[in-house]
Amino acid sequence: MRIAEINDIASVASEIGAGLEARGHAVDYYYLRLVGARLHPNVKPVTGPIRALDWLDIIRRIRAGRYDLVHIHYAYLGNIGALGGFPYILHCHGTDLRGGTLVTRPLIANAIRQARHVFYSTPDLAAWVLPLRPDAEFLPNPVDTRLFAPATPPSAHRSAWVACALTKVKGAERILRACRLLAERAPDLPVDAFGGGEFTQAFRALPNVTLYARHPRSRLPQIIDEHGIVIGQARLGSVGMAELEAMACGRPVVAWFNERGGCSEPPPILSAVDGDDIARVVERLANDPAARDRLGAAGRAWVERHHGVERIVDRVEAVARAIVRGESIPAAPAA
Numbered sequence: 336m337r338i339a340e341i342n343d344i345a346s347v348a349s350e351i352g353a354g355l356e357a358r359g360h361a362v363d364y365y366y367l368r369l370v371g372a373r374l375h376p377n378v379k380p381v382t383g384p385i386r387a388l389d390w391l392d393i394i395r396r397i398r399a400g401r402y403d404l405v406h407i408h409y410a411y412l413g414n415i416g417a418l419g420g421f422p423y424i425l426h427c428h429g430t431d432l433r434g435g436t437l438v439t440r441p442l443i444a445n446a447i448r449q450a451r452h453v454f455y456s457t458p459d460l461a462a463w464v465l466p467l468r469p470d471a472e473f474l475p476n477p478v479d480t481r482l483f484a485p486a487t488p489p490s491a492h493r494s495a496w497v498a499c500a501l502t503k504v505k506g507a508e509r510i511l512r513a514c515r516l517l518a519e520r521a522p523d524l525p526v527d528a529f530g531g532g533e534f535t536q537a538f539r540a541l542p543n544v545t546l547y548a549r550h551p552r553s554r555l556p557q558i559i560d561e562h563g564i565v566i567g568q569a570r571l572g573s574v575g576m577a578e579l580e581a582m583a584c585g586r587p588v589v590a591w592f593n594e595r596g597g598c599s600e601p602p603p604i605l606s607a608v609d610g611d612d613i614a615r616v617v618e619r620l621a622n623d624p625a626a627r628d629r630l631g632a633a634g635r636a637w638v639e640r641h642h643g644v645e646r647i648v649d650r651v652e653a654v655a656r657a658i659v660r661g662e663s664i665p666a667a668p669a670a
Contacts, residue, residue, distance in 0.1 A: 336656070337363075337401065337404075338352075338360055338363075338406060339363050339397055340364050340365070340408070341397075341405060342412055344428040345428065347426065350479060351647060354644050354651075355651070355652060358648070365393055365396065367393065367412070390418065393415055393419075394418060394419040398419065404423065404658055406651070406655075407450075408426045409426075409428060410425065410432055411431065411446055413425040413446025413449070413450055414445060414446045417445060422658055422659075423451060424453070425447060425454070426455075427464060429460060432460055432463040433463070447464060447468050448467055450468070452472070452664055453468045454473075454474040455472070456473075456476050457473075457573040458573060459571065460473075461473065476579060476642060477643070477644040477647035478576075478580060478642040478643070479583075479644055480643065483555075483583035484556065484584065485635065486556075488585070489586050489587060490624035490628045491563070492561060494563060494564070495517075495524065495525070495562060495566055496566070497529075497538075497565075498559070498566065498567050499566075499567055499578075501531060501533070502532035502534065503570075505569065505571070506571070507533075507534040507538075510569050511541075512609070512614075514541050514543060516614035525544075526543055527545050527546075529547055529548070529549055556584055559586060560584055560586075563624075563627050564587055564627065565581035566588075566613060566617065567581065567589065569590065569591045569613060571591070572593040572594050574590070579642055581634075582603075582631075583634075583638045584635070585631040585632060587605060587620055587630035587631050588602075589605045589617055589620070590604050590605075591608055592606040602641075603633040604634070605630070650668070
């Protein structure tokens with residue numbers, strides 16, 4: 336098959352594309368300029384004319400490529416497939432649905448309805464997708480467990496890494512309170528994070544927190560491996576790529592988790608509901624190296640069972656074949 340991957344969220348498109356290429360399929364990647372992506376949602380519409388030109392260019396290139404199927408990542412971008420009139424799989428990732436506005440929601444609904452098949456990457460997104468597409472399917476994000484693998488045991492490190500963005504949607508204010516409490520209770524426990532997000536300055540002001548500039552993704556496994564504990568999102572209640580990659584690196588993850596519907600077994604995450612809870616759990620882990628190793632090993636094993644690349648590529652390939660052949664989508668295997 337000839338497949339075009341449009342956009343790449345959390346490296347999901349590149350991971351799936353590489354897996355498809357390894358099976359003999361031809362895969363090309365298309366990246367949009369996303370002019371004004373950092374603007375406030377209510378201001379973004381002013382960039383519409385520039386984005387429209389970008390979309391038209393992508394449509395022209397897709398048609399010229401004579402692809403069997405297009406795999407589009409990010410909900411409203413599915414309108415590229417709808418406008419271009421070519422068959423597409425729409426892959427929803429989170430903010431593309433949660434961050435919808437009065438302008439984008441109709442576009443999102445149109446893209447979802449016209450897709451040949453719809454995947455969504457975390458179970459909580461079912462509430463947005465299923466009312467529009469009852470046949471939409473939860474597809475766990477693929478994790479490259481060869482790249483994201485432990486080089487040292489978590490017991491070798493006592494520091495904590497904040498894996499999520501320092502933004503309200505990720506519960507950064509709760510993590511900030513946890514760091515303040517840890518500065519008082521365990522001042523010898525360093526906390527590191529990438530800068531970026533509306534809470535960056537507040538984190539930078541803490542004596543126990545060090546913020547780093549963004550590094551290339553290839554450096555991320557090493558950065559995770561230099562820490563013994565990982566703090567993930569504290570608001571969404573689901574497991575994202577940051578938490579999954581940390582678990583693949585054999586690190587215990589502390590995050591707010593309340594989503595029970597995705598897999599047959601919940602991830603071995605230490606769920607913490609607020610800043611006080613996060614601080615308490617992190618401090619306990621910092622004082623228990625054996626627990627860090629035990630939970631880290633359990634997390635990696637869980638990722639290998641549920642988020643292995645081959646398993647995810649199997650499903651995308653099966654759905655793509657059915658669409659190309661004009662057949663019914665085969666039932667998804669049990670999670």
